[in-house]
Amino acid sequence: MNPEQPVISIRGLKKSFGVKRVLNGVDLEVNKGESVAIIGASGSGKSVTIKHVIGLMKPDEGDIFVDGVNVSTLDGFELDEFRRRFGMLFQGGALFDSMSVYDNIAFPLRELKLMPARETDARVRECLDLVDMTGWKDHMPASLSGGMRKRVGLARALAPGPNIMLYDEPTTGLDPVVGGIIDNLIVRTRDAFQVTSITITHDMKSAYRIAHRIAMLYKGKIIMIGTPDEMKACEIPQVSEFVADRTAHLDLVGRSGNEDA
Ligand SMILES: Nc1ncnc2c1ncn2[C@@H]1O[C@H](COP(=O)(O)OP(=O)(O)O)[C@@H](O)[C@H]1O
Numbered sequence: 629m630n631p632e633q634p635v636i637s638i639r640g641l642k643k644s645f646g647v648k649r650v651l652n653g654v655d656l657e658v659n660k661g662e663s664v665a666i667i668g669a670s671g672s673g674k675s676v677t678i679k680h681v682i683g684l685m686k687p688d689e690g691d692i693f694v695d696g697v698n699v700s701t702l703d704g705f706e707l708d709e710f711r712r713r714f715g716m717l718f719q720g721g722a723l724f725d726s727m728s729v730y731d732n733i734a735f736p737l738r739e740l741k742l743m744p745a746r747e748t749d750a751r752v753r754e755c756l757d758l759v760d761m762t763g764w765k766d767h768m769p770a771s772l773s774g775g776m777r778k779r780v781g782l783a784r785a786l787a788p789g790p791n792i793m794l795y796d797e798p799t800t801g802l803d804p805v806v807g808g809i810i811d812n813l814i815v816r817t818r819d820a821f822q823v824t825s826i827t828i829t830h831d832m833k834s835a836y837r838i839a840h841r842i843a844m845l846y847k848g849k850i851i852m853i854g855t856p857d858e859m860k861a862c863e864i865p866q867v868s869e870f871v872a873d874r875t876a877h878l879d880l881v882g883r884s885g886n887e888d889a
């Protein structure tokens with residue numbers, strides 16, 4: 629792989645469902661070790677975009693390259709292999725309720741037979757430590773708060789050592805303090821392992837904390853991409869209104885103080 633080339637390159641991506649065009653020519657490049665956040669209104673196509681990146685959806689038009697591989701050309705076994713480059717953190721953490729915290733994190737390592745048992749154990753403990761959940765390893769997911777489940781979900785996603793992390797609304801539904809803890813873990817992951825990442829969020833504070841660059845999706849296209857400072861200074865009305873609205877909304881959520889430690 630050419631070190632100069634972007635890890636993820638989305639070119640002219642178009643996708644419709646029935647008569648509804650969701651993506652109308654999305655272009656986005658993410659470089660090695662870079663953290664890019666995608667913002668945009670609910671239903672604007674953020675999740676659809678990252679589903680194309682891992683090959684869960686096929687483009688109507690356009691191409692997605694990951695490490696120079698055209699994702700659309702992969703199928704079956706190749707696609708399974710390809711997806712191992714990725715770690716995904718879904719909303720809610722998507723843990724197995726019948727397994728302890730420890731077994732949840734060990735699951736992908738055992739399933740993929742990635743390493744001998746002793747190494748698996750060391751890796752699980754390392755990941756538990758990374759998300760500050762060492763003392764909770766024998767607990768069941770039902771006894772954890774939303775923020776803790778998210779941390780375990782992150783540890784599980786990181787356990788196989790992915791090169792790319794995709795986070796779909798990692799702080800949605802969490803109170804601002806817990807959201808801040810998740811943001812810090814995303815930054816720690818980014819800096820400790822040079823993981824390349826895309827994070828979908830509609831939380832501007834979170835986007836500012838975790839992203840090197842922020843991209844705004846609007847009416848099927850990326851209408852602005854820039855650093856947090858460039859985003860704050862952006863005068864495109866759809867961007868500045870979205871940013872102002874989300875920032876005000878977050879302040880209100882902060883004051884209402886919903887609990888989720
Ligand atoms: N599998 C699907 N079949 C039909 N419509 C879909 C499918 N997935 C997403 N959509 C539609 O595409 C639009 C964008 O969805 P999504 O990417 O999930 O939005 P968001 O930006 O909130 O993540 C929505 O209108 C959604 O209903």
Ligand SMILES: [Mg+2]
Nearest residue numbers: 674675676828
């Ligand atoms: Mg979504």
